[in-house]
């Protein structure tokens with residue numbers, strides 16, 4: 001298969017990989033930055049850590065590349081508008097015009113009503129092709145009481161339905 005065909009088939013494969021939508025936030029001390037992202041995953045629980053994959057063209061990449069800490073804000077299904085805002089033409093501070101944004105004691109923005117806001121100290125990075133993988137050592141977590149994430153699947157936004165309980169099925 002040619003490289004072009006592989007890329008096309010990979011994009012088709014990724015349409016089948018349901019991912020919770022997050023907004024990654026960071027700050028350089030003067031300005032806050034936010035970006036929608038699904039290339040986010042847990043890394044380990046010992047130590048508690050996760051990883052994010054950020055395109056080198058993204059405006060917050062330079063801030064993260066300089067070593068800034070960050071937060072992974074997992075969105076709820078009602079927060080699709082925030083994902084559009086943080087992946088569209090509006091840039092920089094203007095991305096914080098909507099949403100219950102607060103600041104951690106270290107000055108990293110986090111979303112007060114996210115499904116979960118996971119504050120991380122940056123603890124490593126790895127450059128690969130167009131992207132950099134940043135490792136976050138988890139420092140603090142704000143979890144909401146309900147689980148109803150915004151999900152990206154087949155190029156569109158959706159959410160998860162509660163699984164039927166075994167009692168209901170049987």
Ligand SMILES: Cc1cc2nc3c(=O)[nH]c(=O)nc-3n(C[C@H](O)[C@H](O)[C@H](O)COP(=O)(O)O)c2cc1C
Nearest residue numbers: 035036037038039053054055057058059087088152
């Ligand atoms: C649902 C969704 C998921 C995305 N996931 C990622 C991601 O994991 N990594 C990434 O670098 N960009 C991702 N993007 C693209 C960035 O959000 C988008 O390019 C953003 O505009 C980059 O920030 P900038 O405009 O400040 O440069 C995603 C966009 C959407 C809509």
